[in-house]
Amino acid sequence: MAPPASLVHFYGCPPSMFAGKIRSFLRKNAIAYVERLPADGHYQSVVIPVLGRIWLPVIEMPDGRIVQDTTEIIDFLEAEYGCESCYPQTPRQRIIALMMEFFGDEGLLRTVMHYRWNFLDRQGDFIRGEFGSFMAPGTPREDQFRLAEIPMSQMSAYLPALGITPETIPQIEDSYRELLAAMDAHLHQMPYLLGGRPSIGDYGMIAAFHAHLGRDPVPSFQMKCTASRVARWVERMSAADSDMPEFAAMPAAFLDQDAIPETLEPVLRLMATDHLPVILSTVDAVNRWLEANPVEEGAPIVPKGTRKALASHAPEIRGVAARQGVRHYQIWMLQRIQDAWDALPAADRDAVDVLLERTGLRPLLTARCTRRIERRDYVEVWGRAN
Known part of the structure; x- marks a missing residue:
C-alpha cells in the first residue's frame, strides 16, 4: 500500500x-x-x-x-x-552544540568504521544480514549474505584511506574508551548534552552512536557494559518523546544562563585531542592545494558523482601519524562554527573564547580556509575567496 x-x-x-x-x-x-x-x-x-x-x-x-x-x-x-529549534540561542551553548555536531558527524568516523569493519570475525553475520536486508529485502537469507559481501569488501578496503591502520587502532580504541567514560559521567547528570532537550550537538553525536556504536554487536556490548548512561541516551534519542523519567524535575529546555556543565568539558577536551589535529591538518592541506591549483567560484570541488579526495594528509593524533584522504566537507562544517562565532557581539565572543581556551578548542575558530566551501545542487563547490 x-x-x-x-x-x-x-x-x-x-x-x-x-x-x-x-x-x-x-x-x-x-x-x-x-x-x-x-x-x-x-x-x-x-x-x-x-x-x-x-x-x-x-x-x-x-x-x-x-x-x-x-x-x-x-x-x-x-x-x-516551525519546529522548536535545536540550535541554542545563547552564545556558548550555540557554539558548543555546533562543535558537538561536527565531532559526531566527522570526528568519530574512524571510530565507527573501525568498530564495524575490523570485528567481522565476531559480528560478521549481523553486518551481512543488515546490509543484505536493505539491498534485497524479502529475498532468501543466503542471497542477502552473498549480495552483502560486495559492499562489505569495499568498505573494509576503504579503512586505510580513513587512517585506520594497525598502527592507529590502539589509539582509536583508547579514544573510544575515554569518550564513553566522559560521556557516561556527563549523562549521569542530565538526559541530553545541554540539558533537558536535544540540541544539534545531540543529533550529530547520535549519528555515530546509533547505527554503528549502538547497534553493531561488538561496540554496543562494550557501551552497555561500561557506559550504561550512554546506552540509555542512545535509547532516549530514538524515542519520540523526551524519554527522561530519571530526570522528572528537569524542564524540557536547554540549561539556563548559557551554562556549559563542567561534566561536558572532558568530552570537549577529547575533541581537542582526537579531532582538532585532523581539522587543522585538513585546512592546511586544502590551503596548500589551492595555492597550486587555481579554481573558479561555483566549480565542484571534486567531480560530481565521485567521492574522490582532493588531496591526502597525515595528521598526528596521540603521537601517531596516519596518511588519509582530505575530507573537504569538514571545512564546510567548520565554517558553520566560525560563522556563528563571527556573528557574535564582542562580549559574547570573549565568553566563548574563555571556554574554548580552557578545553583546547580555540584553534577551531582561527583555522580558516583561503576560499569558502559552499553546497549547491547537492554537491560541495568552491565559494568566494576569504
Whole structure:
C-alpha cells in the first residue's frame, strides 16, 4: 500500500550512520514520515537521477522537493514545520552544540568504521544480514549474505584511506574508551548534552552512536557494559518523546544562563585531542592545494558523482601519524562554527573564547580556509575567496 501523500519520504536504512541522525530528528519533532530503503523503485528512478549519485539519507517532500545532507535536512525541516529549534540561542551553548555536531558527524568516523569493519570475525553475520536486508529485502537469507559481501569488501578496503591502520587502532580504541567514560559521567547528570532537550550537538553525536556504536554487536556490548548512561541516551534519542523519567524535575529546555556543565568539558577536551589535529591538518592541506591549483567560484570541488579526495594528509593524533584522504566537507562544517562565532557581539565572543581556551578548542575558530566551501545542487563547490 502506498503511504499517504502528506508524509515525508525518508530514504535511509537501519545500519546507516547518518540516517540515524535524521530519524531521531523526525521522531523528536513529531514529523510524520515513512522510511524507504535505497532498493525502493522511486528512489532508483527519481531520486538518484536528481542527486546524480546514490546517497543516504535523503528526504522527499510531498510536493517533490528533495533535500540531501543531514545538516541541510534539519535546517530545512525546522523552517518548513516551525519546529522548536535545536540550535541554542545563547552564545556558548550555540557554539558548543555546533562543535558537538561536527565531532559526531566527522570526528568519530574512524571510530565507527573501525568498530564495524575490523570485528567481522565476531559480528560478521549481523553486518551481512543488515546490509543484505536493505539491498534485497524479502529475498532468501543466503542471497542477502552473498549480495552483502560486495559492499562489505569495499568498505573494509576503504579503512586505510580513513587512517585506520594497525598502527592507529590502539589509539582509536583508547579514544573510544575515554569518550564513553566522559560521556557516561556527563549523562549521569542530565538526559541530553545541554540539558533537558536535544540540541544539534545531540543529533550529530547520535549519528555515530546509533547505527554503528549502538547497534553493531561488538561496540554496543562494550557501551552497555561500561557506559550504561550512554546506552540509555542512545535509547532516549530514538524515542519520540523526551524519554527522561530519571530526570522528572528537569524542564524540557536547554540549561539556563548559557551554562556549559563542567561534566561536558572532558568530552570537549577529547575533541581537542582526537579531532582538532585532523581539522587543522585538513585546512592546511586544502590551503596548500589551492595555492597550486587555481579554481573558479561555483566549480565542484571534486567531480560530481565521485567521492574522490582532493588531496591526502597525515595528521598526528596521540603521537601517531596516519596518511588519509582530505575530507573537504569538514571545512564546510567548520565554517558553520566560525560563522556563528563571527556573528557574535564582542562580549559574547570573549565568553566563548574563555571556554574554548580552557578545553583546547580555540584553534577551531582561527583555522580558516583561503576560499569558502559552499553546497549547491547537492554537491560541495568552491565559494568566494576569504
